[in-house]
Amino acid sequence: MSFFGVSPYFVAVFIFGAFEKALTAVIQTQQTVLAAVGEDAEVSCQLLETKDVLQVTWQKISNDVQENVATYSKYFGQRVNDGFTDKVEFVYTGLQNCSIVIRNVTEQDEGCYRCLFNTYPEGSFIGRTCLQVYELHEPVVDVRESNSTEEWVVSCSATGRPAPTVTLSVSQQDLNFSQYNTVSVSNTNATFTVTTTAVLSGSRKHSTQVGCAARVLSAPHREVMVTIPHDNDEKSGSDPRNLGIRISASLSSVVLLVACVTALIFVWYRKKSQSSQSHRQVEMNVIPT
Template sequence: PLQKVTSYFVLVQTQQTVLAAVGEDAEFSCQLLDTKDVLQVTWQKISRDVETNVATYSKYYGQRVNDGFNDKVKFKYTGLQNCSIVIRNVTEQDEGCYHCLFNTYPEGSFTGRTCFQVYELHEPVVDVRESNSAEEWVVSCSATGRPAPTVTLSQQHLSFSQYNTVSVSNTNATFTVTTTAVLSGSRKHSTQVGCAARVLSAPHREVMETIPEVQKTSVGGEKLFLYTTD
């Protein structure tokens, strides 16, 4: 039997999710895709199911940012069919979902919804130390962020083994994640190891560390390992 499929047209175009790092600015934009008689555009913040009016724009009264948001929110573009706001210097308290309402007559309101998440990610730190074997190094990388970052190691020419990852919860709601691995292989040339840290779908942060080449020689029957850089 044929199934009845109900299709509908989304009248308000907006971002489903917005990510921003602590201290950055975040932009929210909404566009009404069908021409309507819009009287006012209203922005609301939804937190714990409580709706709070943030700002409004109307043809007759212009822009208005509500009390409590004056130092936080500004309009970037104002129009009755297309409107955008910027949240400045974002913090964890700015997280939540935001609605843009195109208030029309006589049809009522058309609403768009954007959910906002603030993240934190500090530059990763790489540590390289010798193991008991001349052809092995222990490489570890730590990164702190919120939510817990994903930390990955990369290398040129050689191979990693014995991966281990530990996550520690900090008192300020961040997490420090450390990934450790053994780098092995004949190092006739210097090589680079990299560490990349990522939170959610935000851009990753990466650092590189150069491990020098090893030259073997012998003095008085004893083997010495000389570490040189290119």
């Protein structure tokens, strides 16, 4: 059905757009939504005051460019605009409470999303949520001995966007880090690799765990732990390399023992065989009377 040859959907958008006002006090929404690359991000708005809402409109604003994303109305139902059909879906549809989800977010999905509760004759009540997309990979820790027997050089690298914050920690209280050095490298894919290096010193009474945590914005951090074995553990063979040496030595001893036993059996069997042959030869030389 059309109105003077124009789709009702576009008539509704035109009418509601003409009455749009910056009425934001009664909208409940998040100011910022964080989402990692590849995750889904949900954006929702709730109108706290009861109003005669005719349609809810979602818009995206990025680099001062405004795009209509999706709409929901009682008469026309839900509709996702071209260009967003494979990206945006409705989670909950209501004229007082409405939410959408942005699938598999990328850097291009960053921006602010507006929800407009279009009413008549008051106009549009507007809420605004900004989506921040971040990237954070698992940190990589490297531990090596320094020139001093009671010092270790600990290095941790983390890649993300924006540049992550890298923090080192140690489980043993009487050990401490010093001589911190942090280097940030900009990568061609707009990510940053941050490497923090420090010297761990002190007397280790037992095995120690060294941790590295990487964080971007206020998103959940990612952490890895590495165990530094104690000297006594290494001497007692807790080091897998020492265990491998012991296993190799044991196998060599077993092989040598088996070879010796085989040689003895061979010598014994040969002597026995020669003795039997000599006895038969003597019997053959005896002349019966």
